[in-house]
Amino acid sequence: MSETKKRGRPRAFDEAATIEKAREVFWDRGFEGTSLDALSAATSLNRPSLYGAFGDKEDLYLGTLAGYRDDSLVAMEEALDPSLPLRENIAEIYRRALSTYLSGETSARGCFLIGTATAEAIQHSRVRDMLRQSLEAFDAEIEARLMLAVERGELPKEADPKALSLLASSVMHSLAVRARAGAPRDMLEDLARAGVDMVCGRAPQK
Amino acid sequence: MSETKKRGRPRAFDEAATIEKAREVFWDRGFEGTSLDALSAATSLNRPSLYGAFGDKEDLYLGTLAGYRDDSLVAMEEALDPSLPLRENIAEIYRRALSTYLSGETSARGCFLIGTATAEAIQHSRVRDMLRQSLEAFDAEIEARLMLAVERGELPKEADPKALSLLASSVMHSLAVRARAGAPRDMLEDLARAGVDMVCGRAPQK
DNA sequence: TCATTTTTGTACCGTTCCGCATTAAAATCT
DNA sequence: AGATTTTAATGCGGAACGGTACAAAAATGA
Numbered sequence: 001m002s003e004t005k006k007r008g009r010p011r012a013f014d015e016a017a018t019i020e021k022a023r024e025v026f027w028d029r030g031f032e033g034t035s036l037d038a039l040s041a042a043t044s045l046n047r048p049s050l051y052g053a054f055g056d057k058e059d060l061y062l063g064t065l066a067g068y069r070d071d072s073l074v075a076m077e078e079a080l081d082p083s084l085p086l087r088e089n090i091a092e093i094y095r096r097a098l099s100t101y102l103s104g105e106t107s108a109r110g111c112f113l114i115g116t117a118t119a120e121a122i123q124h125s126r127v128r129d130m131l132r133q134s135l136e137a138f139d140a141e142i143e144a145r146l147m148l149a150v151e152r153g154e155l156p157k158e159a160d161p162k163a164l165s166l167l168a169s170s171v172m173h174s175l176a177v178r179a180r181a182g183a184p185r186d187m188l189e190d191l192a193r194a195g196v197d198m199v200c201g202r203a204p205q206k
Numbered sequence: 207m208s209e210t211k212k213r214g215r216p217r218a219f220d221e222a223a224t225i226e227k228a229r230e231v232f233w234d235r236g237f238e239g240t241s242l243d244a245l246s247a248a249t250s251l252n253r254p255s256l257y258g259a260f261g262d263k264e265d266l267y268l269g270t271l272a273g274y275r276d277d278s279l280v281a282m283e284e285a286l287d288p289s290l291p292l293r294e295n296i297a298e299i300y301r302r303a304l305s306t307y308l309s310g311e312t313s314a315r316g317c318f319l320i321g322t323a324t325a326e327a328i329q330h331s332r333v334r335d336m337l338r339q340s341l342e343a344f345d346a347e348i349e350a351r352l353m354l355a356v357e358r359g360e361l362p363k364e365a366d367p368k369a370l371s372l373l374a375s376s377v378m379h380s381l382a383v384r385a386r387a388g389a390p391r392d393m394l395e396d397l398a399r400a401g402v403d404m405v406c407g408r409a410p411q412k
Numbered sequence: 413t414c415a416t417t418t419t420t421g422t423a424c425c426g427t428t429c430c431g432c433a434t435t436a437a438a439a440t441c442t
Numbered sequence: 443a444g445a446t447t448t449t450a451a452t453g454c455g456g457a458a459c460g461g462t463a464c465a466a467a468a469a470t471g472a
Contacts, residue, residue: 006447007441008439008446008447009439009440009447011448011449012450030238032236033325035428036430036431037428037430047430047432048432048433051430051432052448052450056430057430057431104328106328107327107328110324114324115324115325118316118321118325118383119236119239121313121386122234122386123239128386128388131386162396167397167400167401170377170397171373173384174372174376174379177341181324181337183341187372190368191369191373191376194370194372198404213469213470215417215420216418216468216469217420218419242460251420253460254421255419257460258420262460262461
């Protein structure tokens with residue numbers, strides 16, 4: 001790491017904070033629906049500074065998607081704490097997801113990736129790849145925990161962690177879409193509960 | 207119904223066919239990503255004709271969404287033919303869904319509603335309502351079939367049709383998102399199979 | 413035949429879009 | 443201090459945007 005001070009005028013903004021602010025705008029308005037002027041206003045950077053620091057609009061958008069994916073993966077790792085029972089792990093994943101999906105100024109905004117990147121996936125292959133790769137990463141984390149659960153006997157030996165992880169992710173995808181569609185919280189919580197039972201079996205271990 | 211001939215110059219286009227062509231464009235490019243010029247080119251109508259017949263861009267988009275919802279509900283009713291076993295019904299739903307989701311000129315385009323309307327749901331409340339209402343209609347059709355299945359003994363008495371229908375729909379939502387994200391067909395078929403087992407139980411009735 | 417009604421086609425409106433050229437400002441290096 | 447390097451700010455420019463005014467065209471009604 002070069003710890004030497006850089007030559008020119010120093011930046012007057014924090015790169016990570018700027019990406020987070022840009023993410024908020026993209027989240028609400030989508031990629032095509034967001035103008036550079038809106039990004040400029042939200043980040044307090046002029047368009048040329050945005051351009052210089054992050055590239056064009058698609059580059060910046062991909063940066064916000066990558067940040068969201070990384071944050072989500074960290075949150076998922078925390079939720080899947082293997083020192084806790086599987087049932088609590090899965091419930092915690094849905095709890096965290098819903099907490100994010102139901103936030104929003106005007107209306108529940110769902111998942112940033114599913115809610116905005118899906119629309120661009122046909123026309124922008126880099127967005128499509130980012131989306132696919134992110135979904136696969138989420139699947140993989142859940143699958144790993146389910147494999148551990150089978151080893152430990154939290155799930156029966158016949159359980160299929162691969163198939164089960166796809167189903168568990170599916171519930172999350174559906175929560176993401178339905179939240180953004182304006183589904184009531186009760187219904188989403190019912191779905192999350194059903195998802196937990198589906199993965200861990202119906203018997204409560206209260 | 208007034209069968210009297212209308213006064214002025216007759217239309218040189220078919221309204222339903224035009225909506226279908228517009229749907230194709232919106233499906234690939236999303237609402238914000240589609241220009242009136244693109245719609246005009248695809249439908250062979252000039253912008254003023256489009257505007258006169260369907261209203262503004264959002265009105266036209268809502269019309270294409272409504273058409274897709276109606277088509278999908280009909281397809282779902284067909285798939286849920288109660289004279290066939292539940293397992294075949296659910297498998298058929300996913301089969302039809304995948305057949306649609308995997309079609310597309312450049313890349314698999316997923317579900318029109320989930321793939322494009324979700325992105326607009328925050329900014330355009332009419333789109334959000336259309337999306338929510340459509341998803342609820344799909345849920346309701348599945349739930350009705352599952353209730354019948356419980357009555358008939360295709361599912362155990364303790365089965366919860368409401369919760370199960372939400373889960374069954376979730377698999378469909380996930381197929382929609384993943385297809386558009388570029389997931390390989392094998393994986394989608396695995397998920398669909400897992401979804402059928404989840405709803406109907408693992409025992410194959412071969 | 414001529415007025416009326418509706419659709420079609422051309423052309424244009426003001427706005428917004430993304431991206432960049434250019435200059436001023438703020439830091440380090442010599 | 444002066445040269446150099448990097449960022450910040452202003453402003454522009456060509457293109458595309460959604461939407462519409464207006465006139466020509468094609469039907470019906472009288």
